[in-house]
Amino acid sequence: MDEDLRRVIFETFSEVFETMFFTFLEPLEETPGREELACGRFVEATISYSGGCTGSFLFYFPWELGKNITVNFLGVDEDEVQDGQVKDTAAETANMAIGGLLGKLDPAGKASLAIPQARVLAEFSPETLLGKSGLCMFNTEFGILWVVGTHA
Amino acid sequence: MAFNILVADDSETMRAVIKKTVSMSGVPVGEFHEAANGKEALAVLAETWIDVILSDINMPEMGGMELLKKISEDEELRKIPLIFITTEASDARKEEAQKLGVAGYVKKPFQPETIKAILYEVLEKAYAHRLEENAGEEAGEESDF
Numbered sequence: 001m002d003e004d005l006r007r008v009i010f011e012t013f014s015e016v017f018e019t020m021f022f023t024f025l026e027p028l029e030e031t032p033g034r035e036e037l038a039c040g041r042f043v044e045a046t047i048s049y050s051g052g053c054t055g056s057f058l059f060y061f062p063w064e065l066g067k068n069i070t071v072n073f074l075g076v077d078e079d080e081v082q083d084g085q086v087k088d089t090a091a092e093t094a095n096m097a098i099g100g101l102l103g104k105l106d107p108a109g110k111a112s113l114a115i116p117q118a119r120v121l122a123e124f125s126p127e128t129l130l131g132k133s134g135l136c137m138f139n140t141e142f143g144i145l146w147v148v149g150t151h152a
Numbered sequence: 153m154a155f156n157i158l159v160a161d162d163s164e165t166m167r168a169v170i171k172k173t174v175s176m177s178g179v180p181v182g183e184f185h186e187a188a189n190g191k192e193a194l195a196v197l198a199e200t201w202i203d204v205i206l207s208d209i210n211m212p213e214m215g216g217m218e219l220l221k222k223i224s225e226d227e228e229l230r231k232i233p234l235i236f237i238t239t240e241a242s243d244a245r246k247e248e249a250q251k252l253g254v255a256g257y258v259k260k261p262f263q264p265e266t267i268k269a270i271l272y273e274v275l276e277k278a279y280a281h282r283l284e285e286n287a288g289e290e291a292g293e294e295s296d297f
Contacts, residue, residue: 015261016261019261019262019263020260020261070165073165073169074165074168074169074172075172084164085164085165088163088164088165088166089165091163092163092165092166095163095210095239095260096239096260096261098239099210099238099239099240099241099260100239100241100259100260100261102239102240102242103239103240103241103242106242107242107243108242108243108244109240109242109243109244109245109248110244113210113239113240115162115210115211115212
């Protein structure tokens, strides 16, 4: 993935996270420490597009991150949040982030977004993502957001 | 007189956020109705009096653009203003929506102020007399103190 695309991804994702969830992203260039790579509960969201250009993106939210953006999105207490809402927020995040990205990469609007999907991964190790082409990592207050994307 | 609002979005969470944003905007709301796609929205419209529709574009089964097309083909339904709240904000999509008679366009992610401004703009255009009546009623209520 070239640097220009990485920059556009960061700008677009930051707009979504700051506007909707009051959460700041910071691009992470170095391999995270052991603690951040540990196996744990994650939410995976996927979305793709096709038409004038094609691409697909996978988002991996550590549970704490997913839960906290849901709390901020809905404006509810932490203990009121249900798993389904966390999943739904992850899918909607993928929709907003990639919809925004597509608006910049395909201004003529030839490509169409598919419906985002999300699922809970009870035991997932983000270590398996290291080395994948198209991997972007963003540091947040609640853990690392992992994104693996392709665009052509 | 309050407005009945239909929120169509396949994300239940997004519907909740939109309803909360509208409730806090000061727009007098009668009832909120919800739909997870265009088909469900049409079913609600067939049974319920709706004053304004807030709809996503990217939805399963029937998306927002097809919903708008169906509404524009119906003599009665086409009087109901529809506002898109969507990630799909390319000029081509906006143009397509304008041709079909969309009343407003809000890009996700959105600031609550944007929804408020566009909703008021659309309501003033479509129902100016009702907003005035409502303002009058509120002034009357305040004068009781």
